[in-house]
Amino acid sequence: MPTLAEVAPALVEAGQRMDVHGWVGGSAGNLSARLDDETIAITRSGVHKGRLKETDIIEVRLDGSPVEQGVKPSAETLLHCQLYRLFPPVGAVLHGHSVAATVLSITAPEILFSGYEVVKAFGYTTHETDVALPVYDNDQDIARLAGVIEPQLQLTPPIGYAIRGHGVYAWGTGVEHAYWRLEALEFLLDCELERRRIK
Amino acid sequence: MPTLAEVAPALVEAGQRMDVHGWVGGSAGNLSARLDDETIAITRSGVHKGRLKETDIIEVRLDGSPVEQGVKPSAETLLHCQLYRLFPPVGAVLHGHSVAATVLSITAPEILFSGYEVVKAFGYTTHETDVALPVYDNDQDIARLAGVIEPQLQLTPPIGYAIRGHGVYAWGTGVEHAYWRLEALEFLLDCELERRRIK
Amino acid sequence: MPTLAEVAPALVEAGQRMDVHGWVGGSAGNLSARLDDETIAITRSGVHKGRLKETDIIEVRLDGSPVEQGVKPSAETLLHCQLYRLFPPVGAVLHGHSVAATVLSITAPEILFSGYEVVKAFGYTTHETDVALPVYDNDQDIARLAGVIEPQLQLTPPIGYAIRGHGVYAWGTGVEHAYWRLEALEFLLDCELERRRIK
Amino acid sequence: MPTLAEVAPALVEAGQRMDVHGWVGGSAGNLSARLDDETIAITRSGVHKGRLKETDIIEVRLDGSPVEQGVKPSAETLLHCQLYRLFPPVGAVLHGHSVAATVLSITAPEILFSGYEVVKAFGYTTHETDVALPVYDNDQDIARLAGVIEPQLQLTPPIGYAIRGHGVYAWGTGVEHAYWRLEALEFLLDCELERRRIK
Numbered sequence: 001m002p003t004l005a006e007v008a009p010a011l012v013e014a015g016q017r018m019d020v021h022g023w024v025g026g027s028a029g030n031l032s033a034r035l036d037d038e039t040i041a042i043t044r045s046g047v048h049k050g051r052l053k054e055t056d057i058i059e060v061r062l063d064g065s066p067v068e069q070g071v072k073p074s075a076e077t078l079l080h081c082q083l084y085r086l087f088p089p090v091g092a093v094l095h096g097h098s099v100a101a102t103v104l105s106i107t108a109p110e111i112l113f114s115g116y117e118v119v120k121a122f123g124y125t126t127h128e129t130d131v132a133l134p135v136y137d138n139d140q141d142i143a144r145l146a147g148v149i150e151p152q153l154q155l156t157p158p159i160g161y162a163i164r165g166h167g168v169y170a171w172g173t174g175v176e177h178a179y180w181r182l183e184a185l186e187f188l189l190d191c192e193l194e195r196r197r198i199k
Numbered sequence: 200m201p202t203l204a205e206v207a208p209a210l211v212e213a214g215q216r217m218d219v220h221g222w223v224g225g226s227a228g229n230l231s232a233r234l235d236d237e238t239i240a241i242t243r244s245g246v247h248k249g250r251l252k253e254t255d256i257i258e259v260r261l262d263g264s265p266v267e268q269g270v271k272p273s274a275e276t277l278l279h280c281q282l283y284r285l286f287p288p289v290g291a292v293l294h295g296h297s298v299a300a301t302v303l304s305i306t307a308p309e310i311l312f313s314g315y316e317v318v319k320a321f322g323y324t325t326h327e328t329d330v331a332l333p334v335y336d337n338d339q340d341i342a343r344l345a346g347v348i349e350p351q352l353q354l355t356p357p358i359g360y361a362i363r364g365h366g367v368y369a370w371g372t373g374v375e376h377a378y379w380r381l382e383a384l385e386f387l388l389d390c391e392l393e394r395r396r397i398k
Numbered sequence: 399m400p401t402l403a404e405v406a407p408a409l410v411e412a413g414q415r416m417d418v419h420g421w422v423g424g425s426a427g428n429l430s431a432r433l434d435d436e437t438i439a440i441t442r443s444g445v446h447k448g449r450l451k452e453t454d455i456i457e458v459r460l461d462g463s464p465v466e467q468g469v470k471p472s473a474e475t476l477l478h479c480q481l482y483r484l485f486p487p488v489g490a491v492l493h494g495h496s497v498a499a500t501v502l503s504i505t506a507p508e509i510l511f512s513g514y515e516v517v518k519a520f521g522y523t524t525h526e527t528d529v530a531l532p533v534y535d536n537d538q539d540i541a542r543l544a545g546v547i548e549p550q551l552q553l554t555p556p557i558g559y560a561i562r563g564h565g566v567y568a569w570g571t572g573v574e575h576a577y578w579r580l581e582a583l584e585f586l587l588d589c590e591l592e593r594r595r596i597k
Numbered sequence: 598m599p600t601l602a603e604v605a606p607a608l609v610e611a612g613q614r615m616d617v618h619g620w621v622g623g624s625a626g627n628l629s630a631r632l633d634d635e636t637i638a639i640t641r642s643g644v645h646k647g648r649l650k651e652t653d654i655i656e657v658r659l660d661g662s663p664v665e666q667g668v669k670p671s672a673e674t675l676l677h678c679q680l681y682r683l684f685p686p687v688g689a690v691l692h693g694h695s696v697a698a699t700v701l702s703i704t705a706p707e708i709l710f711s712g713y714e715v716v717k718a719f720g721y722t723t724h725e726t727d728v729a730l731p732v733y734d735n736d737q738d739i740a741r742l743a744g745v746i747e748p749q750l751q752l753t754p755p756i757g758y759a760i761r762g763h764g765v766y767a768w769g770t771g772v773e774h775a776y777w778r779l780e781a782l783e784f785l786l787d788c789e790l791e792r793r794r795i796k
Contacts, residue, residue: 117561118423121424180425
């Protein structure tokens with residue numbers, strides 16, 4: 001299993017790539033990677049995710065508590081922990097705020113991707129499928145929000161999910177894989193937004 | 200308190216980041232930071248803010264007059280000075296011209312952000328709030344414009360403000376913080392513009 | 399005729415340029431160049447085309463089979479091979495997934511470029527011409543898709559073609575020329591999408 | 598007056614900056630600078646303007662003929678020469694193909710900028726003015742096109758001009774100044790396009 005020193009550079013770079021796309025404006029977003037069965041590495045609160053230093057990545061237990069005293073993990077750490085807890089293959093989780101995800105999740109009651117080759121990035125073998133992206137109402141009580149999300153995660157693991165007016169969560173077996181799936185998800189959201197523009 | 204030599208590199212870099220977003224096209228925009236109770240550092244007139252040299256940052260008193268003879272501060276220096284004068288915690292002010300701010304301020308009588316997680320960048324604790332961005336009519340008489348703005352700044356300090364057909368002003372405790380708030384503000388403006396596109 | 403060592407750096411760089419435009423999100427897209435009458439160099443499957451290493455470029459025969467055992471060429475290799483087989487001057491083929499190509503090919507029954515100076519990039523001597531971009535229904539059976547495309551390629555060689563909900567194929571005498579034509583094609587698609595936005 | 602060795606690096610860099618904005622896709626666009634009363638430096642035909650080498654900049658007389666035998670200047674050289682001939686202060690001319698200029702010039706009979714602070718980049722002292730951007734029908738006979746443009750250039754020198762379905766011409770006292778004015782012009786075109794999107 002990877003050490004903090006091994007995953008930190010990958011998370012720093014993923015943050016830079018997300019920043020180029022405009023998904024981590026201000027101090028938005030958070031990024032994490034699994035270290036072992038009990039701990040993950042996650043970005044700390046109050047830093048710009050496009051200019052992370054490796055020291056901005058801290059260790060947190062799967063219950064959300066920091067391993068070292070005095071460091072403050074991201075407010076949304078519990079949503080990361082939930083994914084690692086439920087899905088052993090998940091090695092990294094990325095959360096960003098894109099304009100497309102924010103606007104679509106506010107204006108559309110649901111988001112459905114239909115007819116896109118790019119869904120194959122999520123393991124589908126054909127474009128001839130309809131893929132839903134769940135949208136959950138935003139909630140500042142993250143534990144409560146996690147509770148709302150958990151049944152669907154367990155019942156029908158989605159390709160990612162959106163929080164209304166907030167952004168998306170994407171994940172993968174490692175940081176690079178999670179980043180690819182985030183790119184694919186944002187590409188699909190850009191396409192959907194575009195389709196609504198030209199109607 | 201910081202010296203000119205300390206804030207100049209931060210302003211140069213903030214200009215580069217604003218340029219990547221397209222907020223300082225031509226010689227648009229101006230950037231400043233507080234030096235002490237009486238003086239600020241601000242970009243001089245007639246330079247490209249995406250390619251500032253440290254010598255393009257000059258010292259100006261809070262009444263808008265340059266400390267050294269023969270240098271010409273930005274025409275909008277008084278709007279910067281006003282913010283430093285009214286709000287002691289303000290350590291930096293950034294002004295840029297984005298397409299979103301320009302078009303929204305021309306076409307919308309007022310700009311209201313509703314339901315956005317990103318308003319938390321401005322100290323709000325929840326997305327369940329409506330946040331207004333004041334829009335003032337553009338005026339080439341900057342002293343007169345400052346006089347129009349001042350009552351609202353004193354009565355209800357906003358998260359920033361827009362000048363119609365012109366751009367936005369954002370501020371923070373230092374250059375990095377001001378830049379984060381500018382990114383958050385432009386993100387919200389992009390979202391609002393997008394919502395109007397798809398209606 | 400060029401060697402793999404000669405074309406690989408050009409393909410790596412073309413992938414980087416495509417990535418800057420957002421045409422190879424996730425592990426999308428594939429890039430190739432002709433080596434000789436019987437073999438081509440093409441990107442292998444499952445890598446990010448914006449961060450190719452030269453070892454990600456493999457040799458494939460014109461029937462789609464890899465020269466070396468144990469490497470997996472892109473699933474769409476046959477579409478590349480078809481172009482090299484039919485058109486001796488073709489020296490490189492680029493395939494990417496852009497938002498514009500994806501959305502236009504889904505929403506428009508056909509794509510026609512009319513009145514654009516940029517069509518001169520494809521050898522037309524005047525903007526006073528209508529240039530069609532064929533759109534084919536996506537098909538996960540690539541051999542069958544190639545069969546559908548072949549008659550039109552032979553009858554009226556187009557400037558490129560789109561696959562519905564998927565992306566575009568562009569080609570040229572070499573990697574640089576193919577990239578120019580891809581840029582011109584995506585520019586035209588961006589213009590067409592824009593025209594539909596403002597109607 | 599500047600030498601070719603002095604202006605070439607500035608033109609190379611201006612091409613790179615135009616490329617970042619997407620204004621010189623394929624081998625589109627051309628860039629020039631005045632050398633003396635009789636000659637200019639201009640990009641040669643058939644090169645990518647975002648990756649110019651200094652040897653891609655050649656000397657041309659004001660009648661459009663190359664100083665050295667065997668080099669081929671841009672097809673639109675005469676439009677550059679016209680501006681240098683008519684306006685002695687003009688030191689550089691930049692021509693690019695943007696999506697905004699292409700689409701607006703095709704869909705709008707005329708382009709008028711009204712209420713924009715950014716018009717001050719062109720010497721206007723207030724935003725309270727209406728500034729027209731002339732649009733000319735595209736013509737592959739550049740000498741004839743120049744003849745159509747000349748009367749208006751002489752009568753009412755505009756801030757630049759657009760050629761329908763093709764792009765814009767911008768100019769300034771030197772390469773940097775011309776680039777600023779091009780950025781300001783494209784900003785205004787982006788704003789106008791956006792206003793048409795949200796109506």
